[in-house]
Each structure stands twice: as structure tokens, then as C-alpha cells.
Amino acid sequence: MTTPRPGWGTTALFLLFLALGAYFTFAAVQGDYGLFRRTQIKAEAAELRATRDRLAAELAEISNKTRRMSDEFLDLDLLDEQVRAVLGQIRADEIVIR
Numbered sequence: 001m002t003t004p005r006p007g008w009g010t011t012a013l014f015l016l017f018l019a020l021g022a023y024f025t026f027a028a029v030q031g032d033y034g035l036f037r038r039t040q041i042k043a044e045a046a047e048l049r050a051t052r053d054r055l056a057a058e059l060a061e062i063s064n065k066t067r068r069m070s071d072e073f074l075d076l077d078l079l080d081e082q083v084r085a086v087l088g089q090i091r092a093d094e095i096v097i098r
Contacts, residue, residue: 006014029035068075069082083089090096 027034031037065078067073068078
């Protein structure tokens with residue numbers, strides 16, 4: 001007793017579905033919206049968040065220094081630091097080590 005073999009149409013349809021399945025599987029993993037790209041985007045987002053936090057800390061520090069140097073707030077330590085940096089001055093009781 002022989003079993004009937006599938007025709008060419010059935011084989012072609014099977015190969016078409018197999019190729020489509022392989023293509024969509026590849027696109028789901030490697031494509032523009034695939035899993036690897038999603039992981040890449042998450043890593044970039046984490047890096048950008050870290051940069052944002054670092055810049056926010058720098059901005060807060062600069063804002064604090066700006067406020068401390070304003071007319072309504074006089075911080076003598078900051079003023080002394082800036083005068084020393086700009087003019088290169090030291091007090092008589094200090095020793096400079098290079």
C-alpha cells in the first residue's frame with residue numbers, strides 16, 4: 001500500500017509559509033524594531049539619563065556659585081577663592097607647595 005504524496009502546490013505553500021515564518025522571526029530579533037535594537041535603545045537611554053543627572057548636578061553647582069556671588073549674598077570664602085584664582089594672590093601666613 002502506498003501513501004499519496006503531496007502535490008507541488010502543497011509543497012510550494014509549505015515552503016512559502018516556512019520562508020515567511022523565518023523572515024518574521026529574523027525581523028523580530030534583528031530588525032529595526034527587534035529585540036537587539038530594543039536592548040540597544042535601553043542602553044542608550046540609561047547612558048543619556050546618567051548624562052542628564054551629571055549635567056543637572058553641574059547646573060546646581062554653578063547656580064549655587066552664581067547665587068553666592070550675587071549682590072544680595074556675599075560669601076567671603078568664595079570671594080577669597082576667586083580673588084586668589086584670578087589675581088594669583090596669597091596671604092602672608094601661607095606657604096605655596098608646587
